[in-house]
Ligand SMILES: [Zn+2]
């Protein structure tokens with residue numbers, strides 16, 4: 234067998250591969266579009282996947298199978314600064330070993346875990362998103378709302394916590 238790609242192999246829709254199939258083919262390289270509904274619950278609502286596909290390659294060893302791959306797609310996420318919903322690409326790589334003794338290799342679970350750990354979940358709608366005004370709630374990316382900025386000097390916190398320290402550091 235010169236090429237690991239198996240053209241006539243039908244990739245299971247739930248990415249639960251029969252271990253025996255993989256061993257008999259001496260490995261496999263494949264990709265598949267997945268149903269975003271299968272990943273409900275990995276993001277906090279209203280964040281959600283809108284498109285997802287996975288590619289994976291299996292390397293068969295004497296008693297273990299190595300699965301290497303990546304998931305990529307698109308998601309609607311909510312900016313953690315300004316709460317606006319925005320669309321973003323998401324991707325996550327994975328690598329996991331499975332026993333050749335197991336009946337199935339569940340790549341769906343591996344993909345799910347990889348997406349949960351994907352850093353995109355915590356991203357902002359744009360670089361330097363200004364967020365919301367903490368007084369009136371206006372989106373500051375659309376312009377200033379005119380509210381007076383609350384004082385945010387670190388000394389205002391120190392004053393409350395420890396009045397003595399503040400006097401020591403102050404110039405006469
Ligand atoms: Zn934002």
Ligand SMILES: [Zn+2]
Pocket residue numbers: 366367368369370371378379380
């Ligand atoms: Zn405001």
